[in-house]
Amino acid sequence: xxxxxxxxxxxxxxxxxxxxxxxxxxxxxxxxxxxxxxxxxxxxxxxxxxxxxxxxxxxxxxxxxxxxxx
Amino acid sequence: xxxxxxxxxxxxxxxxxxxxxxxxxxxxxxxxxxxxxxxxxxxxxxxxxxxxxxxxxxxxxxxxxxxxxxxxxxxxxxxxxxxxxxxxxxxxxxxxxxxxxxxxxxxxxxxxxxxxxxxxxxxxxxxxxxxxxxxxxxxxxxxxxxxxxxxxxxxxxxxxxxxxxxxxxxxxxxxxxxxxxxx
Numbered sequence: 001x002x003x004x005x006x007x008x009x010x011x012x013x014x015x016x017x018x019x020x021x022x023x024x025x026x027x028x029x030x031x032x033x034x035x036x037x038x039x040x041x042x043x044x045x046x047x048x049x050x051x052x053x054x055x056x057x058x059x060x061x062x063x064x065x066x067x068x069x070x
Numbered sequence: 071x072x073x074x075x076x077x078x079x080x081x082x083x084x085x086x087x088x089x090x091x092x093x094x095x096x097x098x099x100x101x102x103x104x105x106x107x108x109x110x111x112x113x114x115x116x117x118x119x120x121x122x123x124x125x126x127x128x129x130x131x132x133x134x135x136x137x138x139x140x141x142x143x144x145x146x147x148x149x150x151x152x153x154x155x156x157x158x159x160x161x162x163x164x165x166x167x168x169x170x171x172x173x174x175x176x177x178x179x180x181x182x183x184x185x186x187x188x189x190x191x192x193x194x195x196x197x198x199x200x201x202x203x204x205x206x207x208x209x210x211x212x213x214x215x216x217x218x219x220x221x222x223x224x225x226x227x228x229x230x231x232x233x234x235x236x237x238x239x240x241x242x243x244x245x246x247x248x249x250x251x252x253x
């Protein structure tokens with residue numbers, strides 16, 4: 001990833017802010033689900049599924065970003 | 071408490087959840103429509119550097135959709151009301167950072183009202199239940215709960231059962247005191 005170019009820096013900045021906010025919300029979502037959910041097995045299963053799906057898309061988008069910002 | 075019995079655990083009616091997911095599905099359909107439109111009319115947007123930018127945009131949008139679906143479900147799942155033989159508990163997840171638990175003892179209830187509003191509320195039998203408490207406390211509001219009339223009836227029955235029990239206990243105590251005083 002080449003961030004010396006101002007355009008690349010801008011794109012990477014926007015990307016990391018958006019993804020950072022969404023990751024933070026996801027983290028808190030999983031936290032409150034496990035903490036306050038009535039059924040622990042259900043909460044953990046749902047959280048694992050969600051985290052797996054979220055991280056899969058996140059890694060794909062990061063890979064795409066690294067290819068874009070060369 | 072040992073003698074506390076849970077009568078009902080209530081969430082919003084499933085139709086309300088489905089309505090929220092229908093709105094979510096419109097946003098998801100927007101992504102599919104965008105893909106089809108671009109493929110048919112602006113194919114250059116799917117090739118080379120522009121293709122990578124479009125793909126990155128779609129992936130971020132998919133992340134947003136995934137998060138939205140997850141939050142819709144956990145707010146549905148974590149908002150619940152519990153009616154026991156002694157208390158009415160209202161658990162509200164107002165946002166990611168606000169979790170409120172209110173408790174009301176059955177003997178503090180003054181009045182309970184149920185209301186079914188709107189087309190879907192009438193068809194699928196869901197609505198709001200308001201439980202008025204004694205004193206300065208605000209009334210309890212259960213929003214979009216299934217079968218509101220039955221819930222209202224249950225709350226009032228529990229109140230009557232509880233007050234009858236309290237009266238019986240008071241009567242027994244009075245009799246015991248009288249017996250002690252006048253053997």
